Amino acid sequence: xxxxxxxxLSLTASAAVAAGVxxxxxASVPPNAYAVRGHYYESCACTVSCPCASNLKxxxxxxxxxxxxxxxxxxxxxxxxxxxxxxxxxRSPEGAVVNEAMEKxxxxxxxxxxxxxxxxxxxxxxxxxxxxxxxxxQPKGFKPPQFTPIKLDVQGDVARLDVGSGKLAFEIxxxxxxxxTKLAAKxxxxxxxxxxxxxxxxxxxxxxxxxxxxxxxDYDDLGTKWHYEGRNAFFSTFHATGTVK
Numbered sequence: 001x002x003x004x005x006x007x008x009l010s011l012t013a014s015a016a017v018a019a020g021v022x023x024x025x026x027a028s029v030p031p032n033a034y035a036v037r038g039h040y041y042e043s044c045a046c047t048v049s050c051p052c053a054s055n056l057k058x059x060x061x062x063x064x065x066x067x068x069x070x071x072x073x074x075x076x077x078x079x080x081x082x083x084x085x086x087x088x089x090x091r092s093p094e095g096a097v098v099n100e101a102m103e104k105x106x107x108x109x110x111x112x113x114x115x116x117x118x119x120x121x122x123x124x125x126x127x128x129x130x131x132x133x134x135x136x137x138q139p140k141g142f143k144p145p146q147f148t149p150i151k152l153d154v155q156g157d158v159a160r161l162d163v164g165s166g167k168l169a170f171e172i173x174x175x176x177x178x179x180x181t182k183l184a185a186k187x188x189x190x191x192x193x194x195x196x197x198x199x200x201x202x203x204x205x206x207x208x209x210x211x212x213x214x215x216x217x218d219y220d221d222l223g224t225k226w227h228y229e230g231r232n233a234f235f236s237t238f239h240a241t242g243t244v245k
Contacts, residue, residue: 029077032243034129036074036081040206040236041152041159042067043170043214050232052098053200062108063092064219064226066168067202068161069238070152076125076244084122085150087113087163088134091141091224105139109224112145113163123147128244133205143222159235167221172214172233201236209234 044050044065046058067088074081091109092101101107114126130145148164157174176192195211212233219226 029075030243031077032245033241034074034076034132034244035241036069036071036129036133037239038070038072038074038237039154040067040069040209040234040238041161041172042202042209042234042236043172043217044232045217045226045228046232047230048175048213048232049197049211050234053197053202055097055099057095057097058092061094062096063090063098064217064228065090066161066170066217066219068152076129079121079125081118081122081125081129084115084118084126085152086115086126086130087150087161087168089113089168089219089221102139105137107139107141109141109143109222110139111143111222113150113168114145114147115150116147118147132242132244133203133240164221166218168219170214170217170233172212172217172235174210174212174235197234200234203238205240206238207236209236 042065044052044058044063045060046052046063050058052058052063067090068085069087070085071081071083074084089109089111090098090107092098093106093108096106112130114123118126146164148167149162151160151162153160157176158171159173160169160171162169174194176194178193179191196208197211198208201207201209212235214231214233215229217226217228217231
């Protein structure tokens with residue numbers, strides 16, 4: 001047996017053991033416990049950088065935004081959510097500060113799109129997870145969520161999203177101010193200085209985002225339509241744990 005084949009079989013066996021251990025660990029998790037972590041991508045109508053996080057009015061008459069949560073790892077009880085995504089879309093009333101409009105429950109549009117690949121068990125788990133992450137209040141303008149195709153393609157600093165075969169699409173890129181010589185000195189090839197924005201994450205379980213720019217940001221669903229180019233975008237990660245009802 002060649003060394004290469006032996007190494008391959010060894011890795012395959014190790015992966016199988018690890019998967020079995022993970023399954024056993026999840027099987028022992030309380031049915032109402034959840035833990036999710038992954039990557040967060042956002043695009044909005046504001047010019048760079050979005051002032052909404054500073055509790056100021058958006059640069060457009062209203063805020064049009066889409067927020068993507070991709071679960072790298074996640075579970076509700078023993079049900080895995082690995083690899084699935086959820087997307088939120090909002091439009092705030094004209095002339096309103098977004099945070100204030102959210103607190104008052106006065107939105108022109110708020111809805112979610114769920115990954116259609118989810119099994120019946122995963123759909124049930126997502127239904128339990130949503131109020132735990134985002135609360136149970138349904139503001140004015142809330143529309144029922146839809147299960148639909150969600151395609152995310154991340155290539156380096158560029159992330160492309162398509163929801164519902166054209167209902168929502170954006171292409172965003174992570175920005176930098178040039179090479180980070182300190183990181184490069186540590187052997188991290190291609191390391192870049194990111195523009196990190198502190199205290200601006202839209203949810204408490206989202207880490208401080210880095211500044212991005214959307215090349216294109218389109219939406220056409222539920223009687224609402226928009227098209228933007230060269231607008232604001234954010235890149236981040238998220239991590240949340242807790243219990244569901």
